[in-house]
Amino acid sequence: MSLTGKLNELIRTKGKIDVGYEVVDFRPPNTETTKYDTYMSKEVFAEFQKDMNPQYKKMYDKGNGSEMTERRRAKKKYPPKMASFSSSSRLTYCLFKDIKNIGETRIFFDDGDTYEEVIFEGKLKIKAGGRPNIDAILIGKKSIVFIEVKCQEFYNSSKKVNILSTSYKKELEKYSINNLKTVVNNQKKYIDLGTELKRFDLQQTVKHLLGINNFICKSKEDETYSIKYGDNKSKVYKDQKVVFVNLFFNPETLEEGNDPSFKKDLEKLSKIYDKLIGEAESNQVQDIIYKLKQKNGIIYKVLGHDELGIAMNGFYKHTSIS
Numbered sequence: 001m002s003l004t005g006k007l008n009e010l011i012r013t014k015g016k017i018d019v020g021y022e023v024v025d026f027r028p029p030n031t032e033t034t035k036y037d038t039y040m041s042k043e044v045f046a047e048f049q050k051d052m053n054p055q056y057k058k059m060y061d062k063g064n065g066s067e068m069t070e071r072r073r074a075k076k077k078y079p080p081k082m083a084s085f086s087s088s089s090r091l092t093y094c095l096f097k098d099i100k101n102i103g104e105t106r107i108f109f110d111d112g113d114t115y116e117e118v119i120f121e122g123k124l125k126i127k128a129g130g131r132p133n134i135d136a137i138l139i140g141k142k143s144i145v146f147i148e149v150k151c152q153e154f155y156n157s158s159k160k161v162n163i164l165s166t167s168y169k170k171e172l173e174k175y176s177i178n179n180l181k182t183v184v185n186n187q188k189k190y191i192d193l194g195t196e197l198k199r200f201d202l203q204q205t206v207k208h209l210l211g212i213n214n215f216i217c218k219s220k221e222d223e224t225y226s227i228k229y230g231d232n233k234s235k236v237y238k239d240q241k242v243v244f245v246n247l248f249f250n251p252e253t254l255e256e257g258n259d260p261s262f263k264k265d266l267e268k269l270s271k272i273y274d275k276l277i278g279e280a281e282s283n284q285v286q287d288i289i290y291k292l293k294q295k296n297g298i299i300y301k302v303l304g305h306d307e308l309g310i311a312m313n314g315f316y317k318h319t320s321i322s
Contacts, residue, residue: 003155003272004086006265008038010254011085013262015316021045021079036079038086045083048090048314053097056120060089063121064133086152091249092135093120094315095149095305099138107308108243108301113140122146122227124211125218128167132207137227143241146212149305151249154199154276155269162202163190171210175291193288199272200279202288205246209292212244216296243299246280248273250304277302 001009021039040048049057049068060067060082067089071078082090099115106112117139123131124146138145164172166182166189173180181192195202218225251269254262279285280302289300305312 003269004152005038007152007155007251007269008085010251010262010265010269011316012040014254015085021083034076039079039083040085042079042083045080048082051314052093056093056097056118059120060093067121086249088135088149088151088153088249089120091151091305091312091315092147092149094312095308095310096120096136096138096147098313099310102310105309107303108138108145108245109140109143109241109299111142111241113142115140115145119227124208124227125214126168126171126207126210127214128165128171128210130207132204132211134208134211140240143243145243145245146208147245147247148204148208149247149249150201154201154248155272162193162195162197162206164193164203164206165189166191168206168210172206175295177288177291195284197279197282197285199276200282200285202285205285206288206292209244209289209298212242212298213292213296216242216298241299242296243301244293245301245303247303247305247308248276248280250306253306273304277304
């Protein structure tokens with residue numbers, strides 16, 4: 001079993017969740033049913049959706065990525081991404097859906113803030129093109145927090161370089177990131193960011209920081225500029241401090257409530273998690289991030305989900321088990 005599969009099993013056993021989402025292949029005359037054991041059952045996922053805040057559910061329904069609906073690929077159907085035991089989107093939702101009730105917190109911003117609004121699946125805009133999604137945006141009186149959440153994506157990664165399309169080259173050079181190497185791969189031009197990170201996705205982080213920088217600059221120029229999410233747009237920037245957080249699920253929190261036989265699996269997952277955090281905080285990452293964020297004073301943080309001190313209501317089970 002892969003490390004991702006082991007993580008799914010650990011989460012499932014802690015929550016004692018009914019296993020197996022069944023889908024029927026969609027192209028006639030195919031009637032074969034496939035059961036996916038790394039996903040909660042269709043009935044449990046239906047209850048999870050029923051319990052969701054309607055306003056937030058609509059944000060996921062309108063977002064990219066088939067989080068809430070069955071996906072089609074070739075001749076097969078696959079379960080909704082959010083039905084996965086280790087879904088980053090479900091983790092995000094369970095952590096921040098009750099943010100209005102948490103009160104003041106200093107985990108994101110040293111002076112402390114109370115967050116009055118949350119946007120899920122917000123769309124940032126990059127001058128080079130595209131709208132990278134950000135998992136959550138918390139809006140407070142003194143700060144705005146952009147959060148990208150990862151639960152299992154980094155465990156089976158074998159990527160050795162972080163690359164971007166050359167369309168980003170001019171934009172990156174504006175931030176004095178000039179030690180870029182242009183490479184050709186499958187007749188397409190890419191920029192090598194000069195790292196050999198195997199776990200931490202610097203490419204995505206660069207896109208997010210460019211999008212956040214662009215949002216701040218545009219907001220200062222045009223007070224009607226807004227973040228798009230679903231069918232809506234929200235004007236949120238009023239000279240607040242801006243924080244960008246890479247938030248990772250800490251597998252060490254799974255030890256309690258699991259059978260001792262899972263100890264070796266937990267040790268393997270924890271070692272990779274520790275390496276991931278080390279890569280995210282490494283000097284080569286910090287150098288690029290510093291240059292991208294210095295113009296607008298963006299605060300950058302790397303956190304484990306357990307450092308938030310927020311109950312994950314509904315993550316381990318669709319009820320209020322945290």
